[in-house]
Amino acid sequence: MKLSDMLAGHDHEVLRGDTDVLVTAGTTFDVHRVTSGSLFIAVPGHREGGPESVAAAIARGAVAVLVESGASELPAPVRASGPGVCLVRVPDTRKAAAIASSHYYGEPGRRMDMVAITGTNGKTSVSYMVESVLRIAEGASVGVIGTAGSRIGDELIPMPPSVLTTPESPDLQYLLACMRDREVAGVVLEATSMALLTHRVDRAFIDVGVFTNLTQDHLDDHGTMANYRDAxxxxxxxxxxxxxxNADDPVGATIPAMMPGAVTTYALDAEADYRATDIFMDASGTRFTLRHGGRAYPASIPVPGRYSVANALATVAACHTLGHDLAGLVAALERMPPIPGRFERFETSDKTSVIVDYAHSPDSLRNVLTTIRGFATGRVVTVFGCGGDRDTTKRAEMGEIAGTHSDLCVLTSDNPRTEDPEAILDQITPGLTATGTPFARFADRRLAIAYALASAGPDDIVLVAGKGSEPHQIVGEELIPFSDMATVRELAGA
Incomplete structure (x- = not known):
């Protein structure tokens, strides 16, 4: 595609060359992924590229480069490079990247039903639920993009390793094009606050945006809750x-005024278009009555917890908004398979129950622990930690929450990144100590899980919280293979 067509409708200034140049190898921020025919987008501050990598990108075969207004004078190697390379300056490289990438791949989002989910908690669960109910109710093929990678059904779409829940716009548009070409009926994606702030989902042509809730998290990125909310x-x-x-959430309740006539609400407590009443929970799941449009639908989900009911309401409301039959959607809820890493259960040979869950914020940890307490007959043993290079203000609070709702806590590492794992545990400890609950600490996550399993007996429940289905630990700059559930099964001899 011609670069001029990729930039159509976006302000740009040609610094050198001709925008009739053909881009044949896609778009990228990563200089290491540039090949002959690529458009390299020099995003300031990007770890794998940026303005300082323009010369290297050209040397690797980039036929065009976007730089941002305010960039310093191009270095001598760039000025001396071949005349065939087109250099263009744009006001914002991230905004331009979304437009250029979407055009390059033929605006794939327009060809599918697009659902994007944002909120502090529930994004992954709702994305899996949307996929499951559409597949079960109608046999639809649905693409999923989020925490667990990108896939169509059980087939992962190969991509370079990344810790991003929502891919950068060049990768997102590539994935959408792959899904369009596979003729999926729709795509459901998790839209993180940073993805929204950095224009990753611009030009994705979202049909339904879902807001789950807003609670404390990611203050390391946004600084204040107001900034986090605005993102x-x-x-x-x-x-x-x-x-x-979600009309039960104070931030969610403000959205109808932002999109008059285009908002559907759901709630457990507030008045809303979709409501749940008569909620009954046990260890096997939750039963409730879904109410909409003056009608009542008996419903059940194979996951316990009020927050799971809220996720189910969001799922049904989103799919019904897309035009799918409500009765069929509700009937599909009880047939959903388990969501990997979300209240994922396992029982050891000595009848100890193990639950692996992604809960890694104060609110999500409280939700999962209060749910477990609702049906636990024995002790609750909680293995948890806090991520490194992330919001430090939540660490003592999470210690207090775990101690309040557990009989024994085991502190451990949860993606320490570049921080000292022991220093992170030191910051969790004051909140935990204040509760008086006994605890142990092992920076080694495998040792922590082993200790928890050895400390538990029949009828006890071990919660392994924080990483869910993540397949790795982030230590320093490395992604080290590690799975909570696989570790539990191995240690239990399963």
Whole structure:
């Protein structure tokens, strides 16, 4: 495709060359992924590229380069490079990347039903639920993009390793094009606050944006809860056609005024378009009555917890908004398979129950522990930690929450990244100590899980929280293979 066509509708200034140049190898921020025919986008501060990598990108075969307004004078090797390379300056390389990538791949989002989910908790669960109910109710093929990677059904779409829940816009548009070419009926993606702030989901043509909730998290990225809120709300400021929002959440309750006539609400407590009443929970799941449009639908889900009911309401509301039959969607809920790493259960040979869950924020840890307490007959043993290079203000609070709702806690590492794992545990300890609950600490996560299993007996429940289905630990700059559930099974001899 001609570069001029890729940039159509976006302000740009040609610094050198001709925008009729053909881009034949896609777009990328990563200089190491540049090949002959690529468009290299020099995003300031990007770890794998940036303005300082322009010369290297050209040497690797880039036929065009985007740089950002305010960039310093191009270095001598760039000025001396071949005349066939087109250099273009744009006001914002991230905004331009979304437009250029979407055009390059033929605006694939327009060809499928697009659902984007944002919120502190519930994004992955709702994405899996949407996929499951559409597959079960209608046999639909649905693409999923999120924490666990990108896939169609059980087939992962190969991509370079990444810790991003929402891919950068060049990769997102590539994935959408792959899904379009495989003729999927729709795509459901997790839209993180940073993805929304950095324009990763611009030009994805979202049909339904879902807002689950807003609780403390990611203050390391946003600084304040107000900034975090505003980043989430970008989804509802022109990036989606319709919205499905949690009316029980104070931030969610503000969204209808932002999109008059285009918002559907769900709630457990507040008045809403979709409501759940008569909630009954046990260890096997939750039963409730879904109410919509003056009708009542008996419903059940194979996951315990009020928060799981809220996720089910979001799922049904989003799919019904897309035009799918409500009765069929509700009937499909009880047939959903387990969501990997979300209240994922296992029982050892001595009848100890183990639950692996992604809970890694104060609110999500409280939700999963209070749910477990609702049906536990024995002791609750909680293995948890806090991620490194992330919001430090939540660490003592999470210690207090774990101690309040557990009989024994085992502190351990949860993606320490570049921080000292022991220093992270030191910051969790004051909140835990204040509860008086006994605890042990092992920076080695495998040792921590082993200790918890050895400390538990029949009828006890071991919660391994924080990483869910993540297949790795992030230590320093490395992704080290590690699975909580695989470790539990191995240690239990399964």
């Amino acid at each position: 989430k709300l970008r989804l509802f400021q022109g990036l989606c056609r319709r919205a499905v929002v």
